[in-house]
Structure formats: structure tokens, C-alpha cells
Amino acid sequence: MKQIQDHYFHKAKKEGYVARSVYKLQEIDQKYHLLAKRNRVLDLGCAPGSWLQYAAKQVGCGGEVVGIDLSSIALKLPENVTVVQADIFEYPFREQFAQPFDVILSDMAPKTTGVKSVDAQRSCNLCEQALQIANEYLKPTGSLLVKAFQGGPFEQLRQQFREQFSHVKIYKPKSSRQESVEVFLLGLQKK
Numbered sequence: 001m002k003q004i005q006d007h008y009f010h011k012a013k014k015e016g017y018v019a020r021s022v023y024k025l026q027e028i029d030q031k032y033h034l035l036a037k038r039n040r041v042l043d044l045g046c047a048p049g050s051w052l053q054y055a056a057k058q059v060g061c062g063g064e065v066v067g068i069d070l071s072s073i074a075l076k077l078p079e080n081v082t083v084v085q086a087d088i089f090e091y092p093f094r095e096q097f098a099q100p101f102d103v104i105l106s107d108m109a110p111k112t113t114g115v116k117s118v119d120a121q122r123s124c125n126l127c128e129q130a131l132q133i134a135n136e137y138l139k140p141t142g143s144l145l146v147k148a149f150q151g152g153p154f155e156q157l158r159q160q161f162r163e164q165f166s167h168v169k170i171y172k173p174k175s176s177r178q179e180s181v182e183v184f185l186l187g188l189q190k191k
């Protein structure tokens with residue numbers, strides 16, 4: 001992952017977070033009150049782990065956070081966090097998750113090629129898989145947050161969100177670089 005050494009990078013170091021991307025989740029959470037005490041949260045694409053660190057604090061010791069990533073995580077995590085190293089397209093969710101989640105997060109990013117249309121399609125594939133997982137493992141009235149790339153199939157993805165959620169928001173956090181095509185799609189109140 002490319003490391004940007006800006007204000008958020010230094011703030012993350014100071015506050016003990018492993019990545020600056022934590023401030024994207026924090027900003028969205030503060031605006032939409034996504035995470036609550038005792039929530040059960042699934043974090044798709046969780047490495048290196050800053051969203052896990054933040055979500056674990058927000059749900060508290062009565063809550064639980066499960067993370068999945070292709071990469072392993074070096075970080076020492078709180079006791080209410082479990083991490084699985086796996087590909088979300090291949091992981092046997094049905095066998096592993098008996099209880100549904102209150103919130104599903106995805107900060108997953110594809111390997112980028114530099115070709116906008118290819119990268120947008122790859123990002124969309126990850127978002128659609130997150131939506132499929134939410135369809136099966138998110139509680140009714142639960143929330144799904146995904147990182148998406150604008151352009152190409154984005155409008156189609158937004159429409160799919162509208163079919164599954166009562167409210168759909170698009171949000172670009174301040175800590176997301178202005179030149180980046182990334183935005184966050186938030187589905188609230190699963191139908």
C-alpha cells in the first residue's frame with residue numbers, strides 16, 4: 001500500500017493507529033453513528049488493522065469484531081477481535097458465521113492497474129461481493145459501508161444498494177485524498 005506521510009499519517013502514529021485510513025471510518029462513524037456498544041462487526045479487507053482497532057473500541061468488550069484479509073496482520077489486537085486470513089471470494093462464510101452482524105465494513109481495494117475502467121470494475125466486483133455477503137450475513141436494519149471507485153459501474157452499484165437498504169449515502173471523508181477516485185457508499189437500515 002502506498003504510504004502518504006501527511007497530517008493524518010502523523011496523527012495516526014501519535015494516537016497509536018496502524019494506518020491513516022482509520023480517520024475515514026472515524027469521520028463516517030461520527031456523522032452517521034454506525035458503530036455502537038455491543039455490536040457484532042465484520043471488517044472485510046481489514047489489514048493492516050486500523051479499522052479493527054477503531055471498531056474494537058467503539059463496540060467495547062461486550063461487542064465483537066471479525067476481520068478478513070488476504071494478508072496477515074502483525075498487530076497485537078484487543079481480545080474482542082478475531083482475524084482470518086482468506087480471500088472473501090473463497091471463504092466459507094456459511095460454515096463459520098452462525099450469528100449475523102450488526103455492521104459490515106469494507107475498505108477493500110483491488111490491485112490497481114492504472115487503467116481507470118479496469119480498476120473501477122475490480123473495485124465494483126469487491127463491492128458487489130460485500131453486498132452479497134451483507135445480503136446473507138447482515139441483520140435486518142443493519143448497515144453496510146464499502147469503499148468504491150467512482151466511474152464505470154458505480155451508478156449500477158448505487159442502485160443495488162438502494163434495493164437492499166432504506167437509505168443510501170455517498171460520502172467522501174476529508175482524509176481521503178481529493179485526487180483519489182475513492183468514495184464510500186453507505187447502506188443504512190437493511191430492508
Ligand SMILES: C[S@@+](CC[C@H](N)C(=O)[O-])C[C@H]1O[C@@H](n2cnc3c(N)ncnc32)[C@H](O)[C@@H]1O
Nearest residue numbers: 045047048049050051069070087088107108109
Ligand atoms: C486499504 S487496505 C484496508 C485498510 C484497513 N481498513 C485499515 O484501516 O487498516 C485494503 C485491503 O483489502 C484487502 N483485500 C483486497 N481484496 C481482497 C479479497 N478478495 N479478500 C480479502 N481481502 C482483500 C487487501 O489485502 C488490503 O489489505
